[in-house]
Amino acid sequence: MQSVEEAARAVSQRIERLAVERIPLREARGRVLAADLIAARQIPGFDNSAMDGYAARSKDLPGTLPVVAKIGAGQVLRDPVPEKVAIRIMTGAPLPAGVDTVVIQEDAKVEGHNVKLPASPVGENIRRAGEDISAGELAVTAGTRLGPGELGLLAALGLMDVNVVRAPRVAIVATGDELVDISMEPGPGQLVDSSAHTLAAMIHDAGGIASNVGIVKDDPITMAALIASAMDNDVVITTGGVSVGDRDHVRAALKSAGVELELWKVAMKPGKPFSFGMNGKVPVFGLPGNPISSFVAFELFVRPALLAMQGAKVTQRPRVPVLLLRGYRKQPGRTHYVRARVQRNGEHLVAHAHPKQGSAMLTSLIGCNALVELAADAKEVQPNTMVPAILLEAV
Numbered sequence: 001m002q003s004v005e006e007a008a009r010a011v012s013q014r015i016e017r018l019a020v021e022r023i024p025l026r027e028a029r030g031r032v033l034a035a036d037l038i039a040a041r042q043i044p045g046f047d048n049s050a051m052d053g054y055a056a057r058s059k060d061l062p063g064t065l066p067v068v069a070k071i072g073a074g075q076v077l078r079d080p081v082p083e084k085v086a087i088r089i090m091t092g093a094p095l096p097a098g099v100d101t102v103v104i105q106e107d108a109k110v111e112g113h114n115v116k117l118p119a120s121p122v123g124e125n126i127r128r129a130g131e132d133i134s135a136g137e138l139a140v141t142a143g144t145r146l147g148p149g150e151l152g153l154l155a156a157l158g159l160m161d162v163n164v165v166r167a168p169r170v171a172i173v174a175t176g177d178e179l180v181d182i183s184m185e186p187g188p189g190q191l192v193d194s195s196a197h198t199l200a201a202m203i204h205d206a207g208g209i210a211s212n213v214g215i216v217k218d219d220p221i222t223m224a225a226l227i228a229s230a231m232d233n234d235v236v237i238t239t240g241g242v243s244v245g246d247r248d249h250v251r252a253a254l255k256s257a258g259v260e261l262e263l264w265k266v267a268m269k270p271g272k273p274f275s276f277g278m279n280g281k282v283p284v285f286g287l288p289g290n291p292i293s294s295f296v297a298f299e300l301f302v303r304p305a306l307l308a309m310q311g312a313k314v315t316q317r318p319r320v321p322v323l324l325l326r327g328y329r330k331q332p333g334r335t336h337y338v339r340a341r342v343q344r345n346g347e348h349l350v351a352h353a354h355p356k357q358g359s360a361m362l363t364s365l366i367g368c369n370a371l372v373e374l375a376a377d378a379k380e381v382q383p384n385t386m387v388p389a390i391l392l393e394a395v
Helices: 004-012 148-156 195-205 220-229 250-256 291-309
Strands: 020-024 053-056 063-071 086-089 101-104 109-111 114-117 138-140 161-165 169-175 209-216 235-239 260-264 275-279 282-287 319-324 335-345 348-353 370-374 385-391
Touching: 004 260, 004 275, 004 291, 053 063, 053 114, 138 148, 169 195, 169 220, 195 209, 195 235, 195 291, 209 220, 220 250, 235 291, 250 260, 250 275, 250 282, 282 291, 291 335, 319 335, 319 370, 335 385, 348 370, 348 385
Parallel strands: 063 086, 169 209, 169 235, 235 282, 319 348
Antiparallel strands: 020 161, 053 086, 053 101, 063 114, 109 114, 260 275, 275 282, 319 385, 335 348, 335 370, 370 385
8 A cells, every 4th residue: 555645756757748729818727838938019108107107207307297188098198398488197007208207196296287296206106117027037837727817917918819828628537326317316225426526526627528427336347348438538537436336346346347447446435445456547536435534636637647748846735834723633554634714813824624524425525624633653643743744725
């Protein structure tokens, strides 16, 4: 049985980046940039006013000056500006040639056709051409997941299309006689396949495209056929049937479907019955049947793999020290991942472990923003002990 670190390393060594595609910028949110983008133009493209106010020559201030023109955003004053005059100017309007400062309107006193202005240094309240980004400057680096800021910058640079790494197509195959689709009322001994919906959301958040292949009963022949049919995807995930029970047929089914297993069981809780293998170039992840176990295994192994397939620079969640408020008791031998709510309290991040830590407790994910990591050899963590945690959200 491998450690979490060994398992993560084994998975990462087998992941390859997918191909590049060009897509419209409006569709690029969350996608990973395939190559460095260099600015082809400067931003802003011209000197302009940062505030509503009055443009003048610094050497003419303080003073009372006649207001000889007015410029709004999108307008250009092409006439030469005489000395000892002021120009009424709006935010974003191009700065006329000759003036070198802008006094905000709150500091100006209008006196008929004149305005009384205080002293103002050269460059005050002026946005200089290229001060945001210059032509030829690196705008966004390869491997960046494109968010609102990056998309806004690329739009300002005039990029209508962008090269990104293709989003991985991920098939989910659920196994188990006890599972039924969400559209059905579960009968005695049956459970709704909730993991398919949890995993689909997690795949989407990691930049992938989820496809729910369906539920297959605990029959190795049928199971192998359905798994094999999913191999035209970039990644295949199975849930359930990877433990050691009499009806846990996934291992045999994976082998029949052409998957060469490289991992079987990891020293972690929850998520011990985790498997990983390859069918040619297709990574296949066997996640446990319990929903929390599959959630944790996905976070540790599948999410980083999906991001790596997209060429992302950052594939791991942030790990931070947290204060485990009430402590925790565990059996040694496996690394434990405790669902918790982390909150900032002064200088520290404080972790409140959820009272329900069972691997089938779906409610323990509600409000959970961290997985507190307790070392494999630990037996008892005392209250108010600093321990590492994986942040699932910004705190």
